[in-house]
Amino acid sequence: MNTIILFVTFLALSSSSLAADQDGTEFHYKSGEVADPSKWSSIKAEWKICGTGKRQSPIDLSPKIARIVHNATEILQTHYEPAEAILKNRGFDMKVKWEVHAGKIVINGTGYELIQSHWHAPSEHFLNGQRLAMELHMVHKNEEGHLAVIGILFREGAPNAFISRIMDKINQIADIQDGEVSIGKIDPRDFGWDLKTFYEYRGSLTTPPCTEDVMWTIINKVGTVSRQQIDALTDARRGGYEKNARPAQPLNGRLVYLNEESTLPPN
Template identity: 80%
Template sequence: MKTIILFVTFLALSSSSLAADETETEFHYRKGEEADPSKWSTIKKEWRICGTGKRQSPIDLSPKIARVVHNSTELIETYYKPVVATLQNRGYDIMVSWEDDAGKVVINKTDYKLVQSHWHAPSEHFLNGERLAMELHMVHKSKEGHLAVIGVLFREGKPNAFISRIMDKINSIADIQGGKASIGKIDPREFGWDLTKFYEYSGSLTTPPCTEDVIWTIINKVGTVSREQIVSVVDARRGGFEANARPAQPLYRRTVYLNEQSTPSEH
């Protein structure tokens, strides 16, 4: 199965062989302490861009700062399939990874293979000035090492169906940093995206080394997640990662697109 939607052309991004799942962990999020987000750029010289970069993520998204595009002439294609997946407590987040090829997105004729997914609570991206309860990142990587991340935002409300399915597994590894649990076959489509309207911009990893080599697609439609689910995901993190959201970064001169599609098609 593939889903085809329209996409705005981005400028070529600088190359990077570092995927988001290879991020260092010598940092945390406790404001005012030695390794908080405002100090990431001083911890290692390789992380300097966290403070000096002009294309850093996350950002505050709103129609006011976006160029609205209707039915653009460029394409994103998604090709996903169910594959056995593993849940892992990485200490700074909870990650789902697939044991085999679970599919890809194709952006501007470039393939980006699905690498992993993980959650941030609260959300990293703001929507209309508001930080939401949670954010899902679906991380993809091209064979050249470039990254494409699809982000989904959630408000507190009704339980999220996918998280409900794996809640017992999350709780089973909550106290085990590095702990893993098999969660059976997972189809990436189960995360439930609505790709009729979405923001697009060029940015960075939201954790050190903050590499500026990421195509971001943030879904405009906001999902829901229950308080119990938020607590469960947050409780699985320790040592300064309980609230694993980087502050919003300056936009500088970047263009943000708000892509509205009237007739997205599925095949």
């Protein structure tokens, strides 16, 4: 029993906002484990919302549940710039963290500074009922501490250009818990995505404490990632975190917007 407790408390969180700065966790993803997603709400009193909340994430996205809008320039603007970054192996995911200001997004007039990015495999959000091969989360925070996360989905296929660019760095620290390596100046736009069409909804962290204080933007255009790249990122995770995706959560009548505008102003 002591071995199980030590093992669980050693594992670390891997999702949208707490993943911004914290690494310790007491939960798991594997079904049947002592702290799997179905048990998160009972592990700690402050995690109760994981089971009782009505705005939990991730969800299954499709045009059927969305309200179509055409005001991208009013909803979301990006203001990114290249900045020095590091790659860190947290044991449960690979994280790109900028060492200095790398820009921000502006949602409905509120600025959210980019904090870090990390990958989930398989994807956390579903698209038209399908869970895809991988999802990248770009985590932003405003001055009040509220979060905005851009999610980019990938299916298995051709190699992802950005991951190819840093593959040697991923391999360099793949077996080093908390290993870090510089990856030079990284422009957040280098991840390979666009904002021509995107879903937006209000949800939660996808890990405990599951706080319902996240503005989610999920890019509708799906990218590709190779099997070798998926394996490189998942093999770097340990202790059952090879798959670090929370199950889809009920919509509970929330509004989901699908913005189909095709152009945005230059940064």
